[in-house]
Amino acid sequence: MSHDYEAAFKRGHYYNELVGEYLAVHGITNTVPALEIAKDKADRARFTSNEKDVVLADGRVIEVKGVSPDFGWEPESYTVRDTIIVDTESGYHGKVVKPIAYVFVSQVSEAMLVLSTKTYPKWRVLVAGDKNRGLEAERFLIADTSLLRSMDDLLKHLAPAGEGV
Numbered sequence: 001m002s003h004d005y006e007a008a009f010k011r012g013h014y015y016n017e018l019v020g021e022y023l024a025v026h027g028i029t030n031t032v033p034a035l036e037i038a039k040d041k042a043d044r045a046r047f048t049s050n051e052k053d054v055v056l057a058d059g060r061v062i063e064v065k066g067v068s069p070d071f072g073w074e075p076e077s078y079t080v081r082d083t084i085i086v087d088t089e090s091g092y093h094g095k096v097v098k099p100i101a102y103v104f105v106s107q108v109s110e111a112m113l114v115l116s117t118k119t120y121p122k123w124r125v126l127v128a129g130d131k132n133r134g135l136e137a138e139r140f141l142i143a144d145t146s147l148l149r150s151m152d153d154l155l156k157h158l159a160p161a162g163e164g165v
Contacts (some may be wrong), residue, residue: 007162015066015105016053019112022151028158029057050096054103056158063087064100070108075148082145086115089139101154114154119147152159 011037020032032054051063062160069080077135078084086092086102102115 005078009121011066016064018104018105018110019062019064020054022112023054023155023158026155028155030062031055042109052097053099055090059097061097063102065102066106066107068107071106071113072109073113074110074144074150075113076147077111078145083124083126083142084115084145084148086123086128086141089141092125092141103151103154104148110139111147112151114151115148116157119143122147 013032016032020030023030033052052061054062056062069078071077073081084104092098099109099117101117103113104113105111123143126142127137128140129137150164
């Protein structure tokens with residue numbers, strides 16, 4: 001069975017909008033670019049380098065990942081394992097504009113946790129298969145879940161006096 005990229009793009013865009021709405025409700029001006037579906041492998045590569053999930057008013061970018069574990073709004077609630085997959089190595093390094101943070105949204109609870117990209121030096125590479133996309137091996141960037149922060153920390157960072165994340 002092949003990976004349904006169109007369904008994955010639509011599902012991912014839903015989480016982008018959820019994060020954008022959350023930020024807007026908390027006074028953070030942002031834009032969630034319209035959903036665009038890649039037509040083929042080359043188009044997906046273009047997306048990898050140029051796609052922006054949530055764009056802040058000053059142009060900074062937040063990457064959004066819908067993830068399967070059930071967790072709450074506090075980092076301590078992420079107990080399924082002690083690491084989290086941040087992105088593929090090629091995906092992160094291929095971005096023209098690096099995100100300032102990754103927001104992980106639970107596909108179960110829709111709670112959100114954040115990982116600052118300032119923690120990148122502490123991330124590690126894990127080589128594993130990607131069953132969803134039918135790949136034998138992919139290089140994933142993983143981070144210890146102790147590096148996760150609450151959305152309150154992100155909001156403090158994005159506020160004019162920015163002190164969080």
